[in-house]
Amino acid sequence: MDTFKKLKEFYWTHKRYFFISIVFLIITTSITLIYPIVLQKTIDEVIIAGSYNLIPYLVIFYFLLMVIKGVTTYIQQYNGDMFGIIAMYKLRKRLYEKLQYLPFRYYDNAKTGDIMSRLTADVQGFRHFLSFGFTEAIRFVLFVGISMIVMFSYSVKLTIVTLLALPFLIVVVKKFDKLVHPAFREVRRSFGRLNTKVQENVSGIKTVKSLSKEEFEINRFHDFNLDFRDKNIFNSNIWAKYFPLMEFIGNVCIVLLLSYGGYLVINNELNPGELVAFYSLTGYIIMPIMNLGFIINMFSQAKASGERLVEILEEPNEIKEHNNPIKDVEIQGEVTFNNVTLKYRGDDKAALENISFHVPKGSVVGLIGATGSGKTSVTQLITRFYDVTEGEVIIDGRNVKEYDLYTLRSQIGFVLQEPFLFSSTIKANIAYGNPDASMEEIIDAAKRADAHDFIMELPDGYDTLLGERGMGLSGGQRQRISIARAICMNPKILILDDATSAVDMETEFSIQKAMQEVMKDRTTFIIAHRISSIKHADQIFVFDEGEIVERGIHEELIHNGGPYERIYNIQYKDQIKILQQAVNK
Numbered sequence: 029m030d031t032f033k034k035l036k037e038f039y040w041t042h043k044r045y046f047f048i049s050i051v052f053l054i055i056t057t058s059i060t061l062i063y064p065i066v067l068q069k070t071i072d073e074v075i076i077a078g079s080y081n082l083i084p085y086l087v088i089f090y091f092l093l094m095v096i097k098g099v100t101t102y103i104q105q106y107n108g109d110m111f112g113i114i115a116m117y118k119l120r121k122r123l124y125e126k127l128q129y130l131p132f133r134y135y136d137n138a139k140t141g142d143i144m145s146r147l148t149a150d151v152q153g154f155r156h157f158l159s160f161g162f163t164e165a166i167r168f169v170l171f172v173g174i175s176m177i178v179m180f181s182y183s184v185k186l187t188i189v190t191l192l193a194l195p196f197l198i199v200v201v202k203k204f205d206k207l208v209h210p211a212f213r214e215v216r217r218s219f220g221r222l223n224t225k226v227q228e229n230v231s232g233i234k235t236v237k238s239l240s241k242e243e244f245e246i247n248r249f250h251d252f253n254l255d256f257r258d259k260n261i262f263n264s265n266i267w268a269k270y271f272p273l274m275e276f277i278g279n280v281c282i283v284l285l286l287s288y289g290g291y292l293v294i295n296n297e298l299n300p301g302e303l304v305a306f307y308s309l310t311g312y313i314i315m316p317i318m319n320l321g322f323i324i325n326m327f328s329q330a331k332a333s334g335e336r337l338v339e340i341l342e343e344p345n346e347i348k349e350h351n352n353p354i355k356d357v358e359i360q361g362e363v364t365f366n367n368v369t370l371k372y373r374g375d376d377k378a379a380l381e382n383i384s385f386h387v388p389k390g391s392v393v394g395l396i397g398a399t400g401s402g403k404t405s406v407t408q409l410i411t412r413f414y415d416v417t418e419g420e421v422i423i424d425g426r427n428v429k430e431y432d433l434y435t436l437r438s439q440i441g442f443v444l445q446e447p448f449l450f451s452s453t454i455k456a457n458i459a460y461g462n463p464d465a466s467m468e469e470i471i472d473a474a475k476r477a478d479a480h481d482f483i484m485e486l487p488d489g490y491d492t493l494l495g496e497r498g499m500g501l502s503g504g505q506r507q508r509i510s511i512a513r514a515i516c517m518n519p520k521i522l523i524l525d526d527a528t529s530a531v532d533m534e535t536e537f538s539i540q541k542a543m544q545e546v547m548k549d550r551t552t553f554i555i556a557h558r559i560s561s562i563k564h565a566d567q568i569f570v571f572d573e574g575e576i577v578e579r580g581i582h583e584e585l586i587h588n589g590g591p592y593e594r595i596y597n598i599q600y601k602d603q604i605k606i607l608q609q610a611v612n613k
């Protein structure tokens with residue numbers, strides 16, 4: 029119940045639909061329950077009594093009842109559906125918003141397939157209960173309750189005899205529910221695994237093909253598919269066994285009713301019409317009891333789904349906005365790190381250990397060092413993708429935590445090693461960070477990123493549609509579009525994280541030349557493995573295991589006898605000699 033309480037704001041704010049649906053449900057159910065009574069009156073008081081002149085009136089009354097029932101059913105279903113659909117819309121909206129603002133730390137461990145299924149199947153499961161579960165539960169109480177009252181009013185003895193088999197039906201329904209619920213859960217889980225498999229396969233299709241693992245993947249998928257099939261067969265078996273049994277018990281009730289009821293009619297203790305009404309009313313009790321499993325199932329599924337939705341909604345966001353953040357200021361780009369330590373998780377080894385540096389505005393910094401030495405981590409602290417564990421990151425004399433997140437991030441341009449392009453036009457991809465950019469600005473950004481020429485060669489130029497993950501473009505072309513995207517934002521701080529690693533030396537050179545101009549008046553952090561990318565930087569930091577082990581400018585560092593000189597030698601000077609020494613070691 030706690031889950032329903034936590035999600036109350038999504039459905040209870042429009043409870044009007046719920047109440048309208050309930051009122052009309054009561055009317056619809058009452059009309060349904062009037063049918064057997066009308067039938068009884070028709071047989072006993074019209075046909076047997078020979079009052080045939082009443083038949084036309086009864087026909088009209090019946091017809092009107094049906095019309096009213098049609099209208100009330102429509103109103104009830106419409107409002108019940110609206111109750112669930114609006115809640116689903118609001119829930120999905122809030123979940124999506126929450127996902128947009130969840131910190132990087134959440135995505136470090138999150139699985140795409142799992143998030144997708146929460147936003148689709150779980151929201152749907154919850155909605156189903158709101159739309160149908162509630163009303164079905166109320167319908168159950170009304171049908172069973174009112175039918176019993178009417179039946180008892182006709183004949184207490186016949187009611188008791190007819191419902192003798194009912195306890196058996198309840199036992200079977202309970203057993204069925206106990207088996208079918210976990211079986212159904214297994215089907216859902218297996219389906220989730222199947223989905224994740226397909227999603228992972230499509231995402232990694234290049235790796236699969238390049239390693240010729242198609243056959244292996246087909247076999248692996250076969251296992252998941254087989255599992256899904258088996259879980260479904262198991263589920264169907266339960267249905268196949270229990271449903272006829274439930275129906276059999278229901279039919280036993282009918283046999284008891286007809287034999288004992290017939291006996292009562294023969295002895296004039298019951299009217300024929302009452303027996304016919306009894307027959308219908310018994311059905312109104314048996315069917316809802318057989319359906320009880322569905323209602324319980326729907327409830328437990330909604331509860332399980334609701335829990336998974338609450339998990340996302342309550343996920344803490346440790347990147348907190350300042351109480352009174354600095355907004356709408358133009359960042360100048362002076363960056364200072366004071367004794368910064370970063371641990372990604374509490375018990376992890378520090379990714380950055382006591383880092384301090386000062387970068388004047390408009391200058392260029394090169395970050396170099398082995399993989400995993402902490403270069404990217406430095407830049408992620410500037411944008412507050414993560415917060416420092418110790419120390420402080422200062423921009424223009426103010427701690428980054430004092431800035432409004434939007435103000436901060438909208439003035440920092442990022443070009444990542446593996447750029448992500450959305451499946452829309454090239455134009456929209458370049459203008460993604462600055463949707464107000466004019467066509468001239470977009471073209472200018474593309475020209476500076478050395479992308480304009482190849483874009484013009486594409487069939488639709490800037491209007492060319494890109495596939496998922498920008499398929500159809502080479503790595504270097506995608507990279508240039510992402511550089512153009514960063515330029516289009518006109519950021520005060522530009523971060524190039526291994527941005528030219530996917531392009532050949534010649535393209536790198538031409539991009540670098542273009543970047544010289546782009547970097548003017550912007551503080552630029554260049555993370556690179558190639559010395560050629562950073563040798564013109566105003567400062568170079570050499571990282572090793574989370575610490576800055578060397579700093580200076582290129583000309584100094586190549587004679588420093590440290591790691592930078594070693595990298596330089598490998599890349600430029602005694603390349604063959606050093607590599608041979610390394611191999612012989």
Ligand SMILES: Nc1ncnc2c1ncn2[C@@H]1O[C@H](COP(=O)(O)OP(=O)(O)OP(=O)(O)O)[C@@H](O)[C@H]1O
Nearest residue numbers: 136372373379397398399400401402403404405406
């Ligand atoms: N999101 C994360 N969660 C946990 N640990 C992380 C995370 N990101 C990075 N690390 C760890 O922090 C350390 C520094 O990583 P970082 O990405 O900053 O290195 P890098 O120098 O940029 O490496 P590369 O040159 O390979 O990009 C590594 O040990 C890495 O495993």
